[in-house]
Amino acid sequence: MAYARAFRFVTMFLLALWLVPAGAAGPKPADQVFRLSVTLGEDEELDLNWAIDPGYYLYREKITASLAGKPLKLTTERGDVKDDPNFGPTEVYHHEASAYIEAVPAKGRLLVTFQGCGENTICYPPVTKAIDLETLAVSDATGKVERAGDSPGAVEASSSIGTAAPAAGGDASGLDSSYVYTLLTFLGFGLLLAFTPCTFPMLPILSGMLTRSAGRLSPARGFVLSASYVLAMAGAYGVLGIFAAWFGGNLQASLQTPLAVTLMSAMFVVLALSMFGFYELQLPQSLNARLLPDSGRSGSIAGAALLGFASALVVGPCVTPPLAAALVYIAQTGNTLRGSSALFALGLGMGLPLLLLGTFGATMLPKSGPWLIRVKQVSGVVLIGVAIWMMSRILALPLIASSWGLFAAGTGAWLAMIAFKRSKPVWHLRQLPIAAASCGFVIYGLLLAGGALGGWYEPLQPLAWAAIVPPPGTWHEGEDGFQIVTNEADLDAAIAAGRAEGRRTLVDFSASWCTECRLMERTVLADENVRLRLDSMQLIRADVTRNDAQSRSIMQRFAVVGPPTLIFLNREGKEVEDARTVGTTAVDDFLARIAAAERG
Amino acid sequence: MSDSLSRNTFLRLAGGAAMLLLTKTFARSAENEVTSEMILADPETPIGGNPNGDLTIVDFFDYNCPFCKKSAVHLERLVKTDGKIKLIYRDWPILTETSIVGAQLALAARYQGKYLDVHHALMGIPGYGISREQMIDAVRKSNIDLPRLDADLQGNADAIRGLIKRNLTIAEAIGLQGTPGFLVGPYKVNEALTYEGFQHVVADARTRQRK
Numbered sequence: 001m002a003y004a005r006a007f008r009f010v011t012m013f014l015l016a017l018w019l020v021p022a023g024a025a026g027p028k029p030a031d032q033v034f035r036l037s038v039t040l041g042e043d044e045e046l047d048l049n050w051a052i053d054p055g056y057y058l059y060r061e062k063i064t065a066s067l068a069g070k071p072l073k074l075t076t077e078r079g080d081v082k083d084d085p086n087f088g089p090t091e092v093y094h095h096e097a098s099a100y101i102e103a104v105p106a107k108g109r110l111l112v113t114f115q116g117c118g119e120n121t122i123c124y125p126p127v128t129k130a131i132d133l134e135t136l137a138v139s140d141a142t143g144k145v146e147r148a149g150d151s152p153g154a155v156e157a158s159s160s161i162g163t164a165a166p167a168a169g170g171d172a173s174g175l176d177s178s179y180v181y182t183l184l185t186f187l188g189f190g191l192l193l194a195f196t197p198c199t200f201p202m203l204p205i206l207s208g209m210l211t212r213s214a215g216r217l218s219p220a221r222g223f224v225l226s227a228s229y230v231l232a233m234a235g236a237y238g239v240l241g242i243f244a245a246w247f248g249g250n251l252q253a254s255l256q257t258p259l260a261v262t263l264m265s266a267m268f269v270v271l272a273l274s275m276f277g278f279y280e281l282q283l284p285q286s287l288n289a290r291l292l293p294d295s296g297r298s299g300s301i302a303g304a305a306l307l308g309f310a311s312a313l314v315v316g317p318c319v320t321p322p323l324a325a326a327l328v329y330i331a332q333t334g335n336t337l338r339g340s341s342a343l344f345a346l347g348l349g350m351g352l353p354l355l356l357l358g359t360f361g362a363t364m365l366p367k368s369g370p371w372l373i374r375v376k377q378v379s380g381v382v383l384i385g386v387a388i389w390m391m392s393r394i395l396a397l398p399l400i401a402s403s404w405g406l407f408a409a410g411t412g413a414w415l416a417m418i419a420f421k422r423s424k425p426v427w428h429l430r431q432l433p434i435a436a437a438s439c440g441f442v443i444y445g446l447l448l449a450g451g452a453l454g455g456w457y458e459p460l461q462p463l464a465w466a467a468i469v470p471p472p473g474t475w476h477e478g479e480d481g482f483q484i485v486t487n488e489a490d491l492d493a494a495i496a497a498g499r500a501e502g503r504r505t506l507v508d509f510s511a512s513w514c515t516e517c518r519l520m521e522r523t524v525l526a527d528e529n530v531r532l533r534l535d536s537m538q539l540i541r542a543d544v545t546r547n548d549a550q551s552r553s554i555m556q557r558f559a560v561v562g563p564p565t566l567i568f569l570n571r572e573g574k575e576v577e578d579a580r581t582v583g584t585t586a587v588d589d590f591l592a593r594i595a596a597a598e599r600g
Numbered sequence: 601m602s603d604s605l606s607r608n609t610f611l612r613l614a615g616g617a618a619m620l621l622l623t624k625t626f627a628r629s630a631e632n633e634v635t636s637e638m639i640l641a642d643p644e645t646p647i648g649g650n651p652n653g654d655l656t657i658v659d660f661f662d663y664n665c666p667f668c669k670k671s672a673v674h675l676e677r678l679v680k681t682d683g684k685i686k687l688i689y690r691d692w693p694i695l696t697e698t699s700i701v702g703a704q705l706a707l708a709a710r711y712q713g714k715y716l717d718v719h720h721a722l723m724g725i726p727g728y729g730i731s732r733e734q735m736i737d738a739v740r741k742s743n744i745d746l747p748r749l750d751a752d753l754q755g756n757a758d759a760i761r762g763l764i765k766r767n768l769t770i771a772e773a774i775g776l777q778g779t780p781g782f783l784v785g786p787y788k789v790n791e792a793l794t795y796e797g798f799q800h801v802v803a804d805a806r807t808r809q810r811k
Contacts, residue, residue: 029777
């Protein structure tokens with residue numbers, strides 16, 4: 001009984017969460033709810049197709065077409081029958097509608113009119129669209145053009161530097177209005193993320209949990225346990241999606257603050273240290289007893305689920321760059337249902353390899369022994385590396401270099417410990433490679449750390465090549481040259497000044513909490529070639545750190561979602577749209593955009 | 601158990617949804633020449649409820665809008681129960697041609713003091729595709745002087761047309777997407793509400809006004 005009441009409350013709560021963003025924005029315009037697209041069919045007939053939002057419907061008999069003032073014969077499909085007390089049964093379309101017009105001329109302006117309502121909520125006046133028969137472009141009857149496939153929440157893709165899964169960043173641009181397509185994209189996204197070092201730590205956690213129920217672990221049981229782990233993890237992401245849609249753009253901002261990044265890195269270090277065996281991460285005794293009532297079985301479904309949920313929260317932030325892109329997209333569309341289910345799909349994708357491991361690996365996993373301890377130690381090392389990598393976005397260069405130095409030296413020492421743990425100083429041939437590696441790491445680490453002390457950063461080259469640290473161009477302190485503004489009046493004045501001098505203008509939307517901006521400033525904007533090309537331009541930095549009304553007004557002026565965004569204005573002060581840069585990008589790409597700005 | 605669950609849930613959801621759908625309205629007077637005086641103090645709009653009420657509701661509706669008719673029942677009941685709401689009727693014929701016919705009939709009846717009779721008669725025809733004949737038939741059945749109605753229709757055609765045009769302009773200026781639309785005090789609600797929904801909006805509007 002109590003369970004039923006709790007269930008009801010949770011359902012209400014979740015439903016209320018979903019209603020909030022939808023309601024707060026007011027009703028959707030008819031254009032958004034009924035989306036018309038036009039194609040030419042096989043027999044040269046004009047095919048009209050409407051995508052209709054759930055909860056809305058179109059009237060069959062209200063769909064009409066005309067050309068040059070004369071009505072055209074339009075064939076429509078059968079619709080769902082709705083009982084209108086006046087007319088009797090009326091046909092309406094839900095989800096989608098289609099119609100065709102035969103024998104259309106090759107040129108001309110065809111007008112299509114349609115009308116619909118939202119169930120029990122609102123009825124729209126008739127909508128008329130004009131179709132250019134030559135190009136099949138659909139526009140308002142007043143002449144406003146909308147491009148096919150323009151979805152309101154599409155976020156421009158940004159190729160990111162330094163992440164281990166660059167393909168994931170590009171995927172963000174492929175998210176369009178089709179729901180299923182979005183889900184599949186996020187699923188693939190998650191699958192790609194599963195192969196980043198960030199999700200590596202989940203392997204020993206999962207296998208540790210599985211092997212604790214050693215002896216009774218059949219593939220079926222392994223599947224069930226890992227399934228509950230993966231589902232709980234995906235659920236955690238789903239909740240994150242709800243919050244993303246709810247809080248909107250502020251989420252990206254808060255994820256990038258130095259405080260958030262530091263906290264996440266700290267969590268990774270804590271997890272890493274547990275891998276090394278300094279302590280065991282366990283649930284408190286009370287919870288332990290409640291979840292594992294059967295004292296004999298140490299692997300319960302609820303325990304697995306809890307572990308999955310926790311790992312999502314710990315590991316999730318590591319994949320911040322691509323995840324933030326996804327979250328921003330969701331925040332923009334504001335659609336909570338889509339947002340949470342898309343992120344749920346992401347979590348599922350991330351967990352699929354784990355599921356396979358849990359099911360099939362279960363039979364192959366030996367009991368807890370040296371193998372598992374080794375895996376845990378390796379993942380501990382990787383975790384610390386990931387923590388350093390995350391911190392490198394906000395730390396100064398000397399600290400980064402010395403951290404990597406210590407890390408390398410530490411790894412070398414650890415390797416030495418493994419190789420020579422036998423007290424007998426007997427040298428086997430097979431110990432040679434590990435000994436060599438150990439020495440190599442230690443020497444490299446010393447070079448890095450020592451170099452950092454002396455301001456010599458060349459040892460960072462291999463790391464820069466692997467895109468783990470920023471490239472060489474940024475290892476020197478440089479003059480920035482950007483004029484900083486925080487409100488609209490100053491921004492206008494600065495732009496006007498640039499125009500008066502006949503210069504092009506670059507406006508850099510940036511914030512102190514935006515780690516991506518820092519990255520851009522240190523890598524792309526500090527590059528010698530880029531500086532050369534920017535020399536002739538008026539450089540303005542719009543600082544939106546405070547995120548108050550003034551910041552929002554300057555962002556709205558240029559339709560900027562959030563930093564980092566770089567906008568180029570031509571000599572007349574108009575934006576060169578091709579050159580706009582959202583998110584981080586590489587030097588080559590940015591140089592191409594400067595070229596585009598110089599053309600525009 | 602499941603029946604009561606669904607009814608309670610529905611009511612709570614409806615009330616919740618109504619609350620969540622409040623948007624503050626700013627009549628952009630400078631740009632659209634629409635002022636709040638125009639909206640609230642137009643001498644030719646029909647008034648219902650309590651003309652000296654402390655809260656004003658402006659109702660934008662169409663005689664071919666099925667959801668307007670459903671929510672009108674709830675709105676009228678609330679206005680009657682509450683007793684302190686001033687209700688301004690703004691005929692907003694946007695859905696189809698016969699909508700304009702209905703609006704003209706109702707507004708013409710105002711000249712003989714019978715607007716509400718015709719209004720309720722027309723709103724009483726359920727559904728959406730009302731024909732001109734059905735509307736006239738409904739008007740005939742209400743307690744009205746038909747020859748006088750005809751005369752008023754012809755004689756005041758300009759004034760009626762002017763008012764309808766004003767209603768269209770105002771609705772567009774405040775950004776209504778479709779029917780029904782309500783201005784409850786400072787709040788704009790652009791969808792059909794249940795009785796509880798209206799209650800919540802009215803309560804919120806009054807709280808807002810007290811501040």
